[in-house]
Amino acid sequence: MPQFLNTADAGFETAFTALLGMKREDSPDVDVTVAGIIADVRARGDAAVIDLTAKFDRLELTPETLAFSAEEMAAEITRVSPEDRAALELAADRIRAYHSRQMPEDAEWQDASGATLGWRWTPVSAAGLYVPGGLASYPSSVLMNAIPAKVAGVERLVIACPTPGGAVNPLVLLAAQLAGVDKVYRNGTATIQPVDKITGPGNAFVAAAKRRVFGKVGIDMIAGPSEILVIADAGGDPDWIALDLLSQAEHDQSAQAILVTPDAVLARAVTEAVERQLQVLERREIAGASWRDFGAVIVTRDLDEAAALSNRVAPEHLELCVADAEALSRKITHAGAIFLGHWTPEAIGDYVGGPNHVLPTARSARFSSGLSVLDFVKRTTIARMTPEALAAIGPAAERLAQSESLQAHGLSVRARLDRLNG
């Protein structure tokens, strides 16, 4: 059974703080292994990748078969059913439409001193997207990572997707094609040109590898187990809410699903509905373990208190199954994504809503955002002084340089001011 808390109980604050501090990440210390693999690939290049693929993926490759050829791609993609293709195309179109609005704008202006100031955005030149092989090989994640990169204007976008034992998910290849990916590799390698940014989900080994290369290249966030928090009022449908909670719980036994409601009757009804659904769910072992170990049902005094608790959790996904979802959403200060109203199950956001499904986990919505076009562009600041502008603000720069004992800084300004003065 999940935890049942009531904000009116004496022990609530202690129990809630413990819930916030709960370690859910099942991350074995794989850093040493990963460091060895990176060193091996740096030293031996393709040969190391081929050896490691034989070992981990039970697959014999050559430098020529590391990447899928255009013919292999096409052949695999013909296996996709028309219905699956249509669904994936609808998802790709909607994700592209949403992310196209995220492209930030350049700015340039003149200030009172006559100086021209501003900034310009430019895309990352090359990006690499890791797509897990095997069980969690999700075509939706390919769209969510690749489309923002393409919208940003990334020139070269490649995917590394292991194919354990040679098994390929044709929907993943179709998603890559729809998103405009340039090349799909069966593994990272030295014959692949280096990229500037790496994104995409993965297990503890992938996370350790991303941490290790961070700085040499950019990375996206290190994603933890999925989370949902549902705030519901008496009008919430217990069955719908139960399925929404389970749709995160089924991802991973470390996932976390939390219901917060001022309605104790609904709280009980949802709990019963979860138990009922768990009996017939295919992934009931995973979802059941997540619900039992990390699930929570919290009864609050009112919706304001529910919003305040949610802000302390800073959930990855937040559903507002309440009569006035818009009003409640205005009280939310920390959340990766908000789903408003009874008709917006979180699963819509995983596939076809439009917003990205790569979102901050483990309370990191307090300081970070989901994946977006901004992850694939960077800003260059612009400054241009005129002689008059330099005369106006240069002396202050010179003075501050002196106060920081940076003489050459001051002299570089002074040399120009002296020219102006004579």
Place this chain on the structure above:
Amino acid sequence: MPQFLNTADAGFETAFTALLGMKREDSPDVDVTVAGIIADVRARGDAAVIDLTAKFDRLELTPETLAFSAEEMAAEITRVSPEDRAALELAADRIRAYHSRQMPEDAEWQDASGATLGWRWTPVSAAGLYVPGGLASYPSSVLMNAIPAKVAGVERLVIACPTPGGAVNPLVLLAAQLAGVDKVYRNGTATIQPVDKITGPGNAFVAAAKRRVFGKVGIDMIAGPSEILVIADAGGDPDWIALDLLSQAEHDQSAQAILVTPDAVLARAVTEAVERQLQVLERREIAGASWRDFGAVIVTRDLDEAAALSNRVAPEHLELCVADAEALSRKITHAGAIFLGHWTPEAIGDYVGGPNHVLPTARSARFSSGLSVLDFVKRTTIARMTPEALAAIGPAAERLAQSESLQAHGLSVRARLDRLNG
């Protein structure tokens, strides 16, 4: 002497690639020490901080004297000269004006299906800024870190600034006051409420500590030694350019200053001017070592080639000391900050230009940006389905969920669709 390269020489590509790959970071492996300190502070809180401050800063503190009191702040600040205060105020005003334009906008729209989509930006609630004590205690860095945070709307902004031996830089305290910082501590501590984001420069120990807490809280970039690349044509003033190069070289013996020019005569004149200036510069030992070990002068065929080489370097600071700086700037794809024209020494950007001086180093301008208001806000995505919108796009979500074997995802959509269908 720095390296002299000419793109017309046979060995150029090899030499330039070696220049790009040069390890400049003098980072001893301090990770073990830092891990011990973090564990100690986690376990013993204030007591550990007080012991460590006694050890490293030779300063005896109590929980009461960890923070500067309002009276101490005011007393220290009276030591600032009116001229220094005026310069700092001008800098603060200009930095605030520039960053105020960076606040991103919320968006919300309805699409053809009737779904409401969008995003909202909210500030990080609490941020901590580290300011080095001792030699490199720069009031300008306080402004550059604190003002974007305040513009973003960060509610609680605190500074940790060690005061070795009790030494305080009153300009740092005045900068904190001008920027609206809430509290200045002589060191991090357990009596300080936790923050959500930590920014600010520091040595190898600070960098290791930031890497270690990354994920628990947000951090800004890990900054490496400073860099400048100057592209100049025949119209460049050798003395000005020499001082601009030295203004980065004087920061750190691992700093890097590079001149790229199609004019071999200018290249020689700048080199001679650097040698001349080095004889009289206060920080000539640091600047001289940087110029000797990491400096480079590259003669190119033309300005286009210069821009292309600069893009491969992706420099932190780029000066365009050429006749048509605007045209040349349009060919720049990777740089932290561009300074256009002869009248814009990089030092202006360090203090009073307006743009931030915290910029990506070590070629990371390929994938990252300087510090900005965006570092202190995060985006929450918004989605609201109507029954009609769900009917239109829900079936595609259900289908994709099935293809990914995520049954509860599909059922959460299906349960709602069934209600619609009666």
